[in-house]
Amino acid sequence: MDLEIYQVDSFTTEAFKGNPAGVCITKNGIAERLMLSIAEEMAVSETAFLSLSDMTLRWFTPKAEVKLCGHGTLAVAHVLTERGLLKQGDQINFETASGTLTALINEATIELDFPSPIINFDVTQPPELLDYLGIEKSKIISFGHFDSKFLIEVDSEKTLRNLQPNFDALKQLNGRGVLVTTRSESDNLDFLSRYFAPWVGVNEDPVTGLAHCALTVYWSEKLGKIQLKGFQASTRGGYVATELLPNGRTKLVGSAVTVIKGTIQVPII
Known part of the structure; x- marks a missing residue:
């Protein structure tokens, strides 16, 4: 089975800067163990997987799935824009383990709407x-x-x-x-x-x-x-x-650059 694969440098306007993310976008979701294998093969901090049928977005490091990833989300929105599926002014919702995340496409940047964490300072310093x-x-x-x-x-x-x-x-x-x-x-x-x-x-x-x-x-x-x-x-x-933001959310704004795009050949799982 052949899948389109991208590597995108996020939070930068220059190639080889920022944070590289793998991006794999498919019509329907693929098996979790295959996502982890692809993430291991990509060998970057996170690889993002988007299922277009239900807009489910997931992220994997080479070792584990994570619940939330900013640069991977930015990379996916960037690839969707490059592929002509989004344009300036569009807003898209991703369904994730951390709830619905929103990306707004601007002329030169992408705005992400993420949850704000609660910081606890009553902790021991190990x-x-x-x-x-x-x-x-x-x-x-x-x-x-x-x-x-x-x-x-x-x-x-x-x-x-x-x-x-x-x-x-x-x-x-x-x-x-x-x-x-x-x-x-x-x-x-x-x-x-x-x-x-x-x-x-x-x-x-x-x-x-x-x-x-x-x-x-x-x-x-x-x-x-x-x-x-x-x-x-x-x-x-x-x-x-x-x-x-006033509703317990945080806006992240950044740019991204595609540095690799091609096809990954994977077994059908």
Whole structure:
């Protein structure tokens, strides 16, 4: 069986920047084990699978299915636009494990409507986690937890950029993801971040849409503004514009570039 397959760099206007996502769009849904096999073969942080018959959207890392993925959703909306199935001004709804997600197609960007997480700051700071991340306790400004993930604000861009986590050691702990952030020293940005998820096969995610929902909640309250600009300071790097909406939702705005498109030959399962 032949399936169309794409690789899209999300949250960037340049090829080989941002976060690469696999995209597989089919008329009807395909078997879960086949989706996981394709995600393993694509070997990027997430591969998105869209069934056009019911607009069901799912995302897989090379190791597991995830409930929500920003850059994968952006990549799917981008491919649908390139294929002529969407045009400027169109809005599309995707049915997902996290509820209905909406994408609005603009001239040069795509707006995603995602749920805002609740951040709990009444949590213990695990010393082993901080040790394996390479973060000194004195460098921590704030420590919280959201959606089974940790959020840590550190004291400076230097601290953030210099992090070199021990991923093998981190995988020995219970975990799902760690989001580290700091206030930007640039007038053009509000915050920087990095996101680590070795527990699902992604040591460092290049640009994480879901993380920016939490970052929007966090920095909106801290900075007293609802429209924000963030940069994820991974090796590839990527920019995300965000807005805290009044209905418990977050708007993520970004662009994408298709870098690979072709056919993947898979067994019928």
